[in-house]
Amino acid sequence: MPEAPPTDEGWFVLHDFRTVDWDAWRAAPEHERDRAVGEGVEYLRTHENVEDADEGASAVFSVLGHKADLLVVHFRPTLDDLSRAERQFERTSLANFTEQTSSYVSVTEISGYVSQDYFEDEDADVDEGLRRYMEGKLHPEIPDDQYVSFYPMSKRRGETHNWYDLPFDDRAEMMSEHGDTGREFAGKIKQVIASSVGFDDHEWGVTLFADDPTDIKDIVYEMRFDEASSKYGEFGEFYVGRRFPPADLGAYLAG
Amino acid sequence: MPEAPPTDEGWFVLHDFRTVDWDAWRAAPEHERDRAVGEGVEYLRTHENVEDADEGASAVFSVLGHKADLLVVHFRPTLDDLSRAERQFERTSLANFTEQTSSYVSVTEISGYVSQDYFEDEDADVDEGLRRYMEGKLHPEIPDDQYVSFYPMSKRRGETHNWYDLPFDDRAEMMSEHGDTGREFAGKIKQVIASSVGFDDHEWGVTLFADDPTDIKDIVYEMRFDEASSKYGEFGEFYVGRRFPPADLGAYLAG
Amino acid sequence: MPEAPPTDEGWFVLHDFRTVDWDAWRAAPEHERDRAVGEGVEYLRTHENVEDADEGASAVFSVLGHKADLLVVHFRPTLDDLSRAERQFERTSLANFTEQTSSYVSVTEISGYVSQDYFEDEDADVDEGLRRYMEGKLHPEIPDDQYVSFYPMSKRRGETHNWYDLPFDDRAEMMSEHGDTGREFAGKIKQVIASSVGFDDHEWGVTLFADDPTDIKDIVYEMRFDEASSKYGEFGEFYVGRRFPPADLGAYLAG
Amino acid sequence: MPEAPPTDEGWFVLHDFRTVDWDAWRAAPEHERDRAVGEGVEYLRTHENVEDADEGASAVFSVLGHKADLLVVHFRPTLDDLSRAERQFERTSLANFTEQTSSYVSVTEISGYVSQDYFEDEDADVDEGLRRYMEGKLHPEIPDDQYVSFYPMSKRRGETHNWYDLPFDDRAEMMSEHGDTGREFAGKIKQVIASSVGFDDHEWGVTLFADDPTDIKDIVYEMRFDEASSKYGEFGEFYVGRRFPPADLGAYLAG
């Protein structure tokens, strides 16, 4: 029987997508908008200030197109922390001007397809660089001022091509090839993988960060030719945007 | 011709998903919010207090993400009981601040794939432990304070892989293997299976309870490699949340 | 070339699904609610009172879950009668508190797959019992106080399994087997089949009536193992509810 | 390489589906309803009065079920004419009581699958009857007082059965067989085919007219057994209704 890979988990993740109610925004008197911006900035700052490995990380992004205007991403040690972060947004008067149109719940995950050493010799002295690399996957830092792409994905269970019916070694080999493609973008793309199996509608959420949005297109396009994606990847909706500092919220809303 | 397995049924089940209208909640004067919380707590307490095998069981859960904020689960002896529970929620002033965005109707079920003894020798003296196990499946207790995952599923009727076209013994063998995977999580995961054939859009609703949400991810992921899931499982939307006592409703809504 | 079976048609059918606007209902003063109940009961009574073969039949059902709260089913000799029934509901003040969220348009149908005698020797003396049976399919009575299940379905036209590409005799044999499964539920389940080819989004609407809702689950589950369903059935949304007399409308809305 | 058939085009077509806001309609004072009916009738009359080959044709239909209440069909020489007709509806006070919930944009089309003479010898003397038949397809008259069925469709490009990968002659033969089935309904069914390739979400829109709605069911059902449909047809949503003269708009809205 095909075996599941060993996995390790880090922070739980909430991708919280919001659209702005621009009609209400235009109609609101200045002091209401000021208050909304003030409480929004305060919420974002407080949540971004947790930045350390014990507490998590948060960031806000502008999003292009009709599917959302804002994306707030929270990494936290527990689902309860995420629930609280989600509800505390609703306590701000900024929430009066936004609607939560989409979201994604997941947990950062590394798997034993590639780094079998890491999983097999838990007590052995694993390479420190590898350990730090894994740590960066489980408790990622969110880069400043970069473009972001988010999409959920699953592995195909088709009648002919069925990821979950393949021997472990075949899957590991494809994931390794996939990793090679990723490494061509080292320094250009930072990738966070989080499992949503049992939590949300696809199996993983993928978040990409880049200084140049063309690199996002290029890595996703190149990877699509990898067997792991071409035969076995099934993709949901894609969102693209850019991180901004909380202090710029007012400017963002002003157009 | 492929034969359907014998089944036994217990309580009917309503999964009642509600989103909170946070704009209305923020705008409401305190006495209205107090009244909504009061009537909400009263509704939940009254429905949770039925807890015994003749009357059913109920519980309320917080839910993460945009698909819902609250999940109220009712187990009851009849569909009429469920209809009443659903409508009585609408009599509370809490309902003013929520919208029913999703739901699932089913009936707890055990089937003769695995425990053929139970079904074949109805009058014979079936092992008392098995009988109690079955009773726990048909009239489940809802664990306190645990995380919950709910998802609907069907068995694939593909052009190549068709569950309903397989001989009984093949299906029984796969279900047995599936049960083995489940047993690896004994003590960590409690699972309630309820049939929705003829009642709702998928064929079963699955509700998982766990102290550690990572166990939810792990069991669903491991099971996906079982032939019963990898080749024959088709899954709907996933919801994740956590049970809370009715008395905490006010705190939940306060953020 | 595969041949279509001969068919005979009876009444046209409208399944009219409505959700209740519970917020408006709670907020309405008592005299408005009384008026809505009064006009609703009057509408339902008038439409149920047509009960004879020349005029049709109507009934109202409570429905579980978020997809609908009420289902009004009308059988009538013409599509114009159905259009009128649909619009006359909108004249009642009950309509102020409901929204039509779904519907299904079809015409009761019997086909020559099984009862080829009935179709082949139109003038010959067909068995009187058969003729009465057919009549009951084309101009059905709606049983009092029973549970109802409604779902639309089509026959698969897959790339491998294509119902419409099979020889008539193969289809007839599968329909005959399907009928045998149905007959196991004689006295427990009453089934109305109506074609929606050219009228609505699936090819047929199926309405099941039962004293015990578990029989609904059982018949649909057992039939799913018949080749006619397992390989060739494609199902839409399922609704489950229970008939109530118009006089109980007020009690239903009161929770 | 498979060849596209030659085609000829006639009028552009807009199917404009509207639901009635019955709550607003009930609540409106009589003079507002009178004005809405008056302006609606005037709009419909003006647009129906264009009836000649240079200008186009229009008609209004009642529609059954929740997907729409009214269908206004416009045939016009240009897309600009259709855009104007669509926007001019919005100038009437009837529009206050309706919402455009669906629509379909297409252009009437005849293709060279069947009538290859018509296309091959453009200057030769084509049979006058054929030319008139073609003219009736490109610039159709809308029959009075008949039932209507509308649905969009595409030709399948499956992994096994791919219409667009078949040799021209195979497609022509299937279309010829399909035409034979249609001719069995000569005098009962009038059919308008319009291409929406590049314009709307399916490849064609089909509009059927009949005195007896059972003929609509019968032709669509019989055609589904034709290879052109059974293996290669993919169908969207179906709408059914009936034409009425503009003067009856008030009666329609009154229930």
Added chain:
Amino acid sequence: MPEAPPTDEGWFVLHDFRTVDWDAWRAAPEHERDRAVGEGVEYLRTHENVEDADEGASAVFSVLGHKADLLVVHFRPTLDDLSRAERQFERTSLANFTEQTSSYVSVTEISGYVSQDYFEDEDADVDEGLRRYMEGKLHPEIPDDQYVSFYPMSKRRGETHNWYDLPFDDRAEMMSEHGDTGREFAGKIKQVIASSVGFDDHEWGVTLFADDPTDIKDIVYEMRFDEASSKYGEFGEFYVGRRFPPADLGAYLAG
């Protein structure tokens, strides 16, 4: 392993689809409508005036049917420019009367399937005509007064036919054949291809311009018989409309 083609990118693109809230428009006093038209025209003019290769290009189109009434297309050097253009629309009082119902984010792209010279000899002297042709693809001019068709598309990754699993040369040959079909419409159709891989839900957005909308239907239909489309094309929603000068906005809204 199959290789991705080399690509070059030009402007980022936002297709911004808006529906008009006709009820609000009819109800608004004339001075509000005048102001909305004034600010709308000003917005459109300012954005259209950027027309040069360093700054981008913008245009407004009427759209037929219920999916949208207006389409504003922006080509810009950065995603930030697009975000600003999208938000600045929301600052106009025209936005009070519109809702953003759909959108598409992409970046103009040329690929090395056909013009391998262009990519392989970057420093060599590539034919000047080719270079200008490529430039026109990356920084397109938007033709005045023409009809437009927009649709998103992806390449199929089916279980049998998988574009991403084909050798480069097979893909290049199919794209070359596809290009030949396109060239039959030279002078009639102008086509802009933009990649949305990693940015939006399909892989490319296609925008066609034509003086005669029948040419749009013809090119899409003919191309559907090309192997690149018939076996490997998967298409989303189609929109059709026509460009108009900003000064005509008032006339458009007046019906």
